Amino acid sequence: MLASDVPSPLSRERVAAIAALANLELDDSELDLFARQLAEILAYAEEIQTADTTGVAPTAAVVARHPADRPDVVVPSLDTADALMNAPEATAPFFRVPRVIG
Amino acid sequence: MSNVATARETRDAVRAGAASAVEACRSALARLDAAEPELHAFNTVAADRALARAAAIDRDRAAWRDAPLAGVPVAVKDNICTRGVRTTASSRALERFIPPYDATVIQRLEAAGAVVIGKTNCDEFAMGSSTENSAFGPARNPWALDRTPGGSSGGSAAAVAARITPLALGSDTGGSIRQPAAMCGVVGLKPTYGRVSRYGLIAFGSSLDQVGPIATCVADAAMVLRVLAGHDPADATSAPDGVSDYEAALTGDIRGIRIGVPRQMLAEGVDPGVALAFNAALDVLEARGAALIDIELAHARFAIPVYYLVATAEASSNLARYDGVRYGLRAGGHDLHTMYSSSREAGFGPEVKRRIMLGTYVLSAGYYDAYYLKAQQVRTLILRDYENAFTRVDAVAMPTAPAPAFRIGEKTSDPLQMYLTDVFTVSANLAGLPAISIPCGFSNAVPGEARLPVGLQLTGRRFDEATLLRIGDAYERDTPWSKHLPPHPSR
Numbered sequence: 001m002l003a004s005d006v007p008s009p010l011s012r013e014r015v016a017a018i019a020a021l022a023n024l025e026l027d028d029s030e031l032d033l034f035a036r037q038l039a040e041i042l043a044y045a046e047e048i049q050t051a052d053t054t055g056v057a058p059t060a061a062v063v064a065r066h067p068a069d070r071p072d073v074v075v076p077s078l079d080t081a082d083a084l085m086n087a088p089e090a091t092a093p094f095f096r097v098p099r100v101i102g
Numbered sequence: 103m104s105n106v107a108t109a110r111e112t113r114d115a116v117r118a119g120a121a122s123a124v125e126a127c128r129s130a131l132a133r134l135d136a137a138e139p140e141l142h143a144f145n146t147v148a149a150d151r152a153l154a155r156a157a158a159i160d161r162d163r164a165a166w167r168d169a170p171l172a173g174v175p176v177a178v179k180d181n182i183c184t185r186g187v188r189t190t191a192s193s194r195a196l197e198r199f200i201p202p203y204d205a206t207v208i209q210r211l212e213a214a215g216a217v218v219i220g221k222t223n224c225d226e227f228a229m230g231s232s233t234e235n236s237a238f239g240p241a242r243n244p245w246a247l248d249r250t251p252g253g254s255s256g257g258s259a260a261a262v263a264a265r266i267t268p269l270a271l272g273s274d275t276g277g278s279i280r281q282p283a284a285m286c287g288v289v290g291l292k293p294t295y296g297r298v299s300r301y302g303l304i305a306f307g308s309s310l311d312q313v314g315p316i317a318t319c320v321a322d323a324a325m326v327l328r329v330l331a332g333h334d335p336a337d338a339t340s341a342p343d344g345v346s347d348y349e350a351a352l353t354g355d356i357r358g359i360r361i362g363v364p365r366q367m368l369a370e371g372v373d374p375g376v377a378l379a380f381n382a383a384l385d386v387l388e389a390r391g392a393a394l395i396d397i398e399l400a401h402a403r404f405a406i407p408v409y410y411l412v413a414t415a416e417a418s419s420n421l422a423r424y425d426g427v428r429y430g431l432r433a434g435g436h437d438l439h440t441m442y443s444s445s446r447e448a449g450f451g452p453e454v455k456r457r458i459m460l461g462t463y464v465l466s467a468g469y470y471d472a473y474y475l476k477a478q479q480v481r482t483l484i485l486r487d488y489e490n491a492f493t494r495v496d497a498v499a500m501p502t503a504p505a506p507a508f509r510i511g512e513k514t515s516d517p518l519q520m521y522l523t524d525v526f527t528v529s530a531n532l533a534g535l536p537a538i539s540i541p542c543g544f545s546n547a548v549p550g551e552a553r554l555p556v557g558l559q560l561t562g563r564r565f566d567e568a569t570l571l572r573i574g575d576a577y578e579r580d581t582p583w584s585k586h587l588p589p590h591p592s593r
Contacts, residue, residue, distance in 0.1 A: 085200065
């Protein structure tokens with residue numbers, strides 16, 4: 001597909017399936033908007049298919065060449081009160097969530 | 103000490119006792135109050151914390167005698183954690199989030215004597231190029247109030263341009279320090295990936311994100327980079343490489359420095375006023391003894407699609423943590439899963455949802471190879487283009503943005519048009535390279551309208567911020583741009 005074509009929107013079912021994977025609860029107008037916009041952005045991104053990447057290794061990150069490992073020793077970290085201070089609902093030392101098992 | 107003092111002048115005045123840290127702080131807070139109705143550059147003002155810090159410096163002035171930022175007021179982008187000071191990333195999801203810890207860059211700034219006066223407006227989770235994606239309303243450009251300050255660090259750039267503070271911190275995932283700096287007429291530096299700790303920076307694209315300074319002049323950017331840079335065990339991607347004396351690099355001498363210009367990629371799509379200012383800047387550099395060399399970045403045309411596939415994939419993973427359990431907004435829902443999704447629906451704005459959706463799509467089964475893996479391979483090609491260029495040149499020059507600041511609302515209905523404004527900035531993030539934007543004049547495309555600043559971008563070798571700062575400082579010595587002040591707030 002050429003980037004200049006008007007891409008056909010993704011199906012609403014496809015967008016809803018992606019939203020479910022992303023834990024997003026989209027309303028109907030958002031589903032329609034994203035069906036159109038994601039299709040446009042992906043059509044534009046099709047351009048990368050024209051790059052010859054035969055035998056080219058992927059780059060996930062441009063990180064410094066050094067071992068980031070450290071000894072497995074306990075060091076100070078956030079205390080429980082600090083860790084819970086922003087929780088919407090907590091009973092120390094736990095975060096509270098809605099019932100999981102009926 | 104005047105209202106438009108640089109960071110160095112403020113620091114020197116505080117060290118010498120010509121001004122107190124409290125005076126510098128009060129003065130910055132007064133400028134903030136005066137400018138804020140027009141600019142909306144701040145989400146949160148931390149006046150009490152700032153005045154307490156400043157008073158502590160004044161009480162024990164001898165202890166701060168050698169502090170590189172003694173008493174210097176600083177504005178901090180609202181996606182960098184500040185202990186006890188609300189940090190929202192301009193999102194409803196974090197509207198009431200009070201970090202229980204400081205980001206490493208905040209610890210370093212404060213250890214150097216800086217005083218954080220507030221948290222600046224930005225695009226939600228740093229996703230945007232205009233600061234219009236803020237849940238708390240857009241920031242405005244001090245050069246023209248109907249224009250955006252750029253983004254995503256638009257509040258930080260506007261605060262420095264309006265001289266509320268001489269320094270600000272921003273974060274840059276695809277140009278979010280450099281592009282707003284260009285559009286507001288100030289200096290913005292994105293360090294090499296790994297140069298500055300990301301600990302306490304609210305994550306967007308973890309292989310791309312970097313914290314850096316926004317300043318009124320290159321010398322101040324050099325001064326603060328030395329404070330921010332260095333290894334941090336709390337960030338596994340932080341580099342152990344030694345930190346240069348960036349200020350010592352500012353010799354004014356750029357004779358023999360080779361500057362690459364990718365003329366082919368600048369041939370179209372650049373605003374005439376931007377092109378004019380950029381070419382004039384190249385003339386200044388050449389007159390100072392730099393050699394201009396044509397280079398080709400053959401895969402640069404893929405940078406935008408590669409960036410928006412990689413960055414959104416990383417964002418979709420990073421933002422999975424906002425589920426209403428440990429912090430952030432929780433919406434209703436009588437079972438756990440409904441609570442997650444309704445909290446995310448209520449907490450995130452449209453652009454953040456769009457990027458999470460795009461990132462989830464490109465990582466999903468059946469699409470991963472065609473989009474995400476392919477984008478990572480093309481990322482390698484973009485990186486190699488730069489490696490090849492740096493065998494022949496010491497820095498690469500481009501305009502920071504293809505056009506000056508656009509109007510508020512101009513691009514909000516078309517996300518792709520907004521993404522294209524990042525065309526010259528994203529490749530430095532993909533390649534992990536340092537890049538700086540320096541004011542290089544104004545675009546006056548429309549007679550009778552406001553003057554709009556233009557930025558010159560220089561990209562360098564990994565960990566060679568010193569060369570970029572040297573070139574930028576030499577350029578500043580021969581040009582008046584950093585002395586120009588915007589019309590807003592009116593003074």
